[in-house]
Amino acid sequence: MMSSRLRPTLAHLSSLRMMGTVDPRTVAAKHRDLLSATLAFEDPSAFRVKSWGELLRALGVFRLCSFPVLVNNCGKLMALARTLLGKRGFSLLLRPTVYAQFVAGEDEREISQSMEKMSLLGLRPMLAVPIEEDLGESTGEKRYDDNMEAMLECVRMSHSNAWSKDPMMQLKITALLSPELCVKLTTLIAQRPCELDLLVRAMNGEPISFPGLDEKDVAHFLCGLQRLNKIAEASVNKVRVLVDAEYTYMNPALSLVTMAMMKKFNKDGVWIWNTYQCYLKESRALLSEALRLSKTEGFCLGVKLVRGAYMDKERKLAEKKGCPDPVHQSWEDTNDSYNGSLNLLLEVIAQKPECYRIIVATHNEESVRRAAKRMEELGIDKDGGSVCFGQLLGMCDHVSLTLAKEGYAVYKSVPYGSVDDTLPYLVRRAQENRTVLQGIRKERDLLRQELSRRLRLGLRGGS
Numbered sequence: 001m002m003s004s005r006l007r008p009t010l011a012h013l014s015s016l017r018m019m020g021t022v023d024p025r026t027v028a029a030k031h032r033d034l035l036s037a038t039l040a041f042e043d044p045s046a047f048r049v050k051s052w053g054e055l056l057r058a059l060g061v062f063r064l065c066s067f068p069v070l071v072n073n074c075g076k077l078m079a080l081a082r083t084l085l086g087k088r089g090f091s092l093l094l095r096p097t098v099y100a101q102f103v104a105g106e107d108e109r110e111i112s113q114s115m116e117k118m119s120l121l122g123l124r125p126m127l128a129v130p131i132e133e134d135l136g137e138s139t140g141e142k143r144y145d146d147n148m149e150a151m152l153e154c155v156r157m158s159h160s161n162a163w164s165k166d167p168m169m170q171l172k173i174t175a176l177l178s179p180e181l182c183v184k185l186t187t188l189i190a191q192r193p194c195e196l197d198l199l200v201r202a203m204n205g206e207p208i209s210f211p212g213l214d215e216k217d218v219a220h221f222l223c224g225l226q227r228l229n230k231i232a233e234a235s236v237n238k239v240r241v242l243v244d245a246e247y248t249y250m251n252p253a254l255s256l257v258t259m260a261m262m263k264k265f266n267k268d269g270v271w272i273w274n275t276y277q278c279y280l281k282e283s284r285a286l287l288s289e290a291l292r293l294s295k296t297e298g299f300c301l302g303v304k305l306v307r308g309a310y311m312d313k314e315r316k317l318a319e320k321k322g323c324p325d326p327v328h329q330s331w332e333d334t335n336d337s338y339n340g341s342l343n344l345l346l347e348v349i350a351q352k353p354e355c356y357r358i359i360v361a362t363h364n365e366e367s368v369r370r371a372a373k374r375m376e377e378l379g380i381d382k383d384g385g386s387v388c389f390g391q392l393l394g395m396c397d398h399v400s401l402t403l404a405k406e407g408y409a410v411y412k413s414v415p416y417g418s419v420d421d422t423l424p425y426l427v428r429r430a431q432e433n434r435t436v437l438q439g440i441r442k443e444r445d446l447l448r449q450e451l452s453r454r455l456r457l458g459l460r461g462g463s
């Protein structure tokens with residue numbers, strides 16, 4: 001195959017170097033060209049591993065996603081379809097189509113089947129329990145305890161099934177701690193910074209007092225920290241827990257709690273990770289502060305680097321409040337911010353790979369190529385554990401499969417659950433990723449090329 005033929009071998013490169021007549025800059029440039037060619041993501045053979053049904057389903061779903069009116073109104077359309085068809089009819093419509101494209105399954109048997117298939121393709125699952133809450137949706141303590149049980153189950157499944165080496169899962173703090181409390185905490189810590197040790201002590205079961213919170217809030221905070229502590233205790237040395245970033249009006253509280261978890265559990269390894277949204281103007285400062293804290297407080301830092309999913313809502317909210325827009329003005333600015341943070345992290349990783357880790361969580365081919373090139377320049381191992389890549393299940397498989405084929409560690413973020421449970425997640429994901437979904441033309445072209453190849457082979461009587 002073209003891509004593997006283009007892959008330079010170490011022996012080949014060192015022989016060029018040993019010839020002594022070749023300018024090292026020429027070798028480096030050649031090497032870069034070869035890397036760009038292998039990661040051009042233009043090889044439809046990445047899809048050879050897919051069945052006919054999977055190719056047709058992906059083409060159909062992406063075709064639907066190319067109509068902005070459908071993506072923008074998918075919440076309303078799904079609600080209407082559910083009313084007209086009833087629960088069973090709606091499930092029959094969704095399960096073989098949108099659900100099968102973006103969700104792993106409902107029970108452990110179905111999830112296992114999807115995950116085993118994924119492992120065979122060289123991709124690693126990163127399970128995500130699709131539970132989250134926003135302001136005004138808070139539920140009682142019992143519901144948060146149930147969510148904790150669901151997450152403990154996620155830790156167990158990720159670990160015990162051995163679908164991949166080095167399993168990871170995603171965690172949303174607002175599934176365990178009320179968004180209202182997170183907003184209050186965000187306001188409080190802006191006025192008076194909070195010691196990580198205070199939260200570590202609370203996780204260890206010590207009663208804490210938190211100035212500014214009333215008795216009920218403190219009690220709920222303690223319960224939330226205990227829930228997080230239980231999940232972290234269950235996952236440490238087994239499953240890496242990646243905490244999601246959410247909205248700016250609560251992110252500082254989420255980060256505070258996550259840093260406290262890092263302080264407690266990341267002494268000798270990177271088990272708890274935080275997410276940094278590069279669309280935020282302050283993202284670089286937040287990342288630098290995290291790097292500083294990891295040094296002064298003595299913990300290892302894991303970073304999920306994303307562009308950010310809540311741009312429209314952040315902008316609307318800032319406008320409503322008359323505050324400056326927290327999001328960069330243009331995609332190009334977000335891109336510069338992403339590249340800058342990526343570079344910074346790769347450099348610290350090259351120096352101390354045992355202390356820092358990153359998942360380059362993006363569907364953007366250029367970002368992926370940039371990361372791969374920089375890894376090469378800095379001598380970071382493709383699959384050494386300190387750098388990996390992440391995409392969402394069902395999206396940009398041409399990127400994920402090519403990376404996996406080239407030997408990089410690639411995770412797919414995998415939601416699971418019933419049609420009803422995953423519906424709000426699917427709707428939100430479709431809307432936050434609508435630019436990606438609508439621009440998924442290349443993946444559709446590659447899928448079509450693979451289908452035509454098979455049809456031609458079929459007509460010729462090949463297999």
Ligand SMILES: Cc1cc2nc3c(=O)[nH]c(=O)nc-3n(C[C@H](O)[C@H](O)[C@H](O)COP(=O)(O)OP(=O)(O)OC[C@H]3O[C@@H](n4cnc5c(N)ncnc54)[C@H](O)[C@@H]3O)c2cc1C
Binds near residue numbers: 391
């Ligand atoms: C494994 C994984 C985990 C994720 N976890 C989280 C998470 O915890 N929290 C979270 O918020 N998101 C998360 N995301 C979603 C992510 O933030 C992006 O929404 C999504 O990946 C699209 O960005 P991209 O880099 O893939 O694609 P691109 O097409 O390169 O970029 C699209 C993104 O650029 C930004 N953008 C677009 N237009 C503009 C504009 N005009 N001005 C400024 N910026 C703009 C937006 O962030 C938009 O989502 C995750 C994604 C993945 C793959």
